[in-house]
Amino acid sequence: MTVDAVIIGSGPGGSTAADVLTRAGWTVVIIEKGRNHLLDARDMTKPASDYSNDEIKFTNRHFLGPDPFLEPRTFRRGHDDGDHTHVGEVNSIPSTVGGGGTHADGKTPRFREVDFGMLSTFGPQPEAEVADWPLTYDDLEPWYAMVERAVGVAGTAGANPFAAPRSGPFPMPSGAPMYGATLSTAAAEKLGFHPYAAPTAANSVPYDGRPACNNCGFCAFLGCPIHAKGDPVALLTRTMATGRAELWPETFVSRIRTEGRRATGVDYIGPDGIERSMDARHVIVAGGAIETPRLLLLSRLGGALVGRYLMVHYQTIVVGVMPFDVHGDRGRAVTHVHDDAMIPDDLSRAAAREAGLPWLRGGMVEHGGGGMPVSEAKIYPWGAGHGATMRDSRMRRHLWAFIMQGEDLPYRTNTVDLDPTVRDVRGFPSPRITYRGGRHELAASAHHGPRLEAVLKEMGAVWTLRTSSPGGSFEGIRRRMIPESRHVIGTARMGVDPATSVVDPYGRLHDLDNVVIADSSVFPTASGYGPTLTLVALAARAAGALAGTAPEL
Amino acid sequence: MLPQTGRWVHLHAPVEHPTDRADDGARRAERDSHPWYRDPVPIWLTEAEYNTLRAVCDALIPPDGDSPGAGEAGSADYIDTLLGAFSFDPPRIWAGGPTSGRAGGEACFGDFHHLSALDELAWRTRIEGSQGLAAREFNGPVTGYQQRYHEGLGRLGEDFPQAAPDERVVRLKADPEFLELVFGHVCEGMYGAPEYGGNHDTIGWRAIGFAGDVQPRGWTDQEVSAP
Numbered sequence: 188m189t190v191d192a193v194i195i196g197s198g199p200g201g202s203t204a205a206d207v208l209t210r211a212g213w214t215v216v217i218i219e220k221g222r223n224h225l226l227d228a229r230d231m232t233k234p235a236s237d238y239s240n241d242e243i244k245f246t247n248r249h250f251l252g253p254d255p256f257l258e259p260r261t262f263r264r265g266h267d268d269g270d271h272t273h274v275g276e277v278n279s280i281p282s283t284v285g286g287g288g289t290h291a292d293g294k295t296p297r298f299r300e301v302d303f304g305m306l307s308t309f310g311p312q313p314e315a316e317v318a319d320w321p322l323t324y325d326d327l328e329p330w331y332a333m334v335e336r337a338v339g340v341a342g343t344a345g346a347n348p349f350a351a352p353r354s355g356p357f358p359m360p361s362g363a364p365m366y367g368a369t370l371s372t373a374a375a376e377k378l379g380f381h382p383y384a385a386p387t388a389a390n391s392v393p394y395d396g397r398p399a400c401n402n403c404g405f406c407a408f409l410g411c412p413i414h415a416k417g418d419p420v421a422l423l424t425r426t427m428a429t430g431r432a433e434l435w436p437e438t439f440v441s442r443i444r445t446e447g448r449r450a451t452g453v454d455y456i457g458p459d460g461i462e463r464s465m466d467a468r469h470v471i472v473a474g475g476a477i478e479t480p481r482l483l484l485l486s487r488l489g490g491a492l493v494g495r496y497l498m499v500h501y502q503t504i505v506v507g508v509m510p511f512d513v514h515g516d517r518g519r520a521v522t523h524v525h526d527d528a529m530i531p532d533d534l535s536r537a538a539a540r541e542a543g544l545p546w547l548r549g550g551m552v553e554h555g556g557g558g559m560p561v562s563e564a565k566i567y568p569w570g571a572g573h574g575a576t577m578r579d580s581r582m583r584r585h586l587w588a589f590i591m592q593g594e595d596l597p598y599r600t601n602t603v604d605l606d607p608t609v610r611d612v613r614g615f616p617s618p619r620i621t622y623r624g625g626r627h628e629l630a631a632s633a634h635h636g637p638r639l640e641a642v643l644k645e646m647g648a649v650w651t652l653r654t655s656s657p658g659g660s661f662e663g664i665r666r667r668m669i670p671e672s673r674h675v676i677g678t679a680r681m682g683v684d685p686a687t688s689v690v691d692p693y694g695r696l697h698d699l700d701n702v703v704i705a706d707s708s709v710f711p712t713a714s715g716y717g718p719t720l721t722l723v724a725l726a727a728r729a730a731g732a733l734a735g736t737a738p739e740l
Numbered sequence: 741m742l743p744q745t746g747r748w749v750h751l752h753a754p755v756e757h758p759t760d761r762a763d764d765g766a767r768r769a770e771r772d773s774h775p776w777y778r779d780p781v782p783i784w785l786t787e788a789e790y791n792t793l794r795a796v797c798d799a800l801i802p803p804d805g806d807s808p809g810a811g812e813a814g815s816a817d818y819i820d821t822l823l824g825a826f827s828f829d830p831p832r833i834w835a836g837g838p839t840s841g842r843a844g845g846e847a848c849f850g851d852f853h854h855l856s857a858l859d860e861l862a863w864r865t866r867i868e869g870s871q872g873l874a875a876r877e878f879n880g881p882v883t884g885y886q887q888r889y890h891e892g893l894g895r896l897g898e899d900f901p902q903a904a905p906d907e908r909v910v911r912l913k914a915d916p917e918f919l920e921l922v923f924g925h926v927c928e929g930m931y932g933a934p935e936y937g938g939n940h941d942t943i944g945w946r947a948i949g950f951a952g953d954v955q956p957r958g959w960t961d962q963e964v965s966a967p
Contacts, residue, residue: 238838239955257858257861364965365964401959571802
């Protein structure tokens with residue numbers, strides 16, 4: 188039996204492709220290397236009941252994977268570090284049915300027009316290879332609208348003065364603002380910023396057979412126990428209900444098989460440990476911007492640019508301690524954001540000149556607080572006073588913070604490749620991440636950090652701290668050079684010219700006729716917005732092109 | 741979609757794990773017959789090791805009049821349960837879902853998840869160490885938590901519980917790698933879900949005003965948005 192498509196990865200990209208293709212009548216097999224905790228194993232048209240408000244399970248014991256023992260990754264900043272400086276977790280997005288959608292707190296902004304044309308709008312940057320996308324916002328807008336309805340996005344049209352035009356309203360109104368956000372948005376507005384309710388894939392009202400979010404606060408990095416999140420549960424249950432899909436968890440694709448310019452199927456290793464092959468008319472790769480290039484490299488496909496231009500969002504983190512309780516542990520983790528750091532102004536132009544750069548862009552700034560008690564307890568010094576510090580709870584009850592998801596530029600030297608010595612449990616080379624923030628990222632972070640700090644002081648903070656991930660833009664406590672961002676982007680960039688890109692404008696590999704990449708690997712530039720909705724819209728568009736279907740409006 | 745050709749992937753073949761200690765079953769039965777928050781019975785550590793560990797817990801997070809120490813809260817029991825996780829079936833690695841019953845719903849956290857073969861390999865290796873087994877050493881030997889606790893507690897000495905507070909601090913600081921390991925686990929045992937063996941009767945959460953797991957009740961919009 189040959190299926191119409193094998194889809195590698197069941198995260199937001201893979202599940203979207205599966206949804207579009209199966210509704211068009213295609214038969215698909217979705218292969219997921221992680222475990223299934225999202226769908227009922229006895230009836231995959233229904234959600235499972237495995238998720239819970241359990242900090243130990245999700246943040247200390249790798250419930251959503253990947254387990255760094257079984258699937259280690261390695262890290263180095265550059266060639267001068269040798270083979271690697273770290274083995275273990277690096278930018279770990281869940282390896283589980285539903286992928287990165289399961290642990291995210293659901294912020295799903297669209298990109299703006301300019302994000303598709305960075306080179307023509309802003310011009311080049313030294314050392315980086317800034318590029319325009321081979322499509323425009325207008326090309327993607329109908330797909331944005333379609334996937335917002337499919338996953339269920341809550342938001343308020345018109346709330347963001349910088350937003351790109353929309354063809355219709357959000358499917359749901361925005362949910363309840365966190366108390367801290369009501370204060371930080373007021374302070375930000377007073378200082379000239381333009382905060383707004385974050386577009387969020389968490390139900391504010393019952394939607395598509397799933398309940399409204401009940402604000403439990405265990406959102407970021409945990410699965411949703413009541414399935415109110417717009418993780419891939421909606422797409423996957425709908426896909427499975429067509430009867431045209433199989434989903435194989437705990438199964439690892441080790442190679443894409445090819446003959447000439449066509450892929451013929453894949454080799455895979457199932458939970459029984461036996462390596463097998465399967466035939467497919469099309470191969471959709473949706474492993475994310477680290478596992479996708481790894482598979483292409485293992486398969487020797489895609490050309491010399493595979494793995495290059497890795498971007499991770501350079502995070503600027505500004506923390507304030509308030510003299511009052513903001514109870515940031517209630518609600519959807521982040522309910523408000525602002526985009527001002529992505530809009531050039533006289534101050535950012537001056538900062539760019541001072542840094543010797545043509546321009547600077549920051550990223551979307553998330554207004555958030557909270558934290559869970561085990562994580563909080565590990566931060567404080569042990570010994571006498573620990574109990575009192577936990578009762579006072581600066582982090583969980585008094586902390587409010589901004590995280591700027593800074594746009595990092597595409598550098599040829601930031602890469603994913605195969606580690607020369609470290610292997611996964613199945614014996615395949617681990618992915619190696621080589622990443623170092625460039626001058627642009629450091630300068631943008633250093634410029635915007637103090638401006639965000641001023642907002643926290645306006646809000647009433649009695650103590651503030653600036654740091655970044657990876658470290659480097661501020662002196663201080665944070666010097667860890669491994670980026671903690673889960674927004675992994677790039678590594679198989681999209682373009683019209685095979686000499687400068689890996690895939691065409693529909694995600695198809697230039698060197699094969701029937702292999703399509705449906706994840707954030709294909710982004711030529713990172714923008715400063717979370718990548719999920721855009722990768723989902725691109726996956727829908729790519730699958731629609733394969734199946735000959737238009738966006739459902 | 742059926743197998744075409746097959747071969748065993750050598751590092752993924754069925755793994756034979758060493759058997760648990762012979763007396764684990766009896767120790768587990770004894771433990772299960774006692775409410776752990778009243779009469780803790782170590783399931784993997786020796787009595788002496790357990791007593792040392794409990795003193796370590798209180799040195800790291802001491803009682804202060806308003807909050808319990810980590811010893812009373814059950815961090816030693818949490819660690820002991822982790823070290824002996826595979827003496828339970830299913831192993832006490834991942835508590836069940838979706839609710840604990842504390843905020844409504846059914847009490848499901850106690851229904852621990854079954855592990856896949858790979859998950860068992862990972863957690864046995866993490867806890868028991870690689871022990872020279874090829875399946876566990878695909879990236880080299882691993883020293884497990886059990887050995888690290890045996891050796892770490894041993895270095896602190898059986899007289900650690902009787903040592904003066906300043907002397908306890910000196911001994912703990914003399915072993916920074918063990919200190920880092922045990923402090924992380926002590927925090928997990930103090931503030932993690934009680935089903936993992938610590939945070940007895942949610943005493944850790946209550947001491948800091950943390951509601952704990954709140955599904956299916958959650959928080960109302962008013963509770964989220966108002967001061």
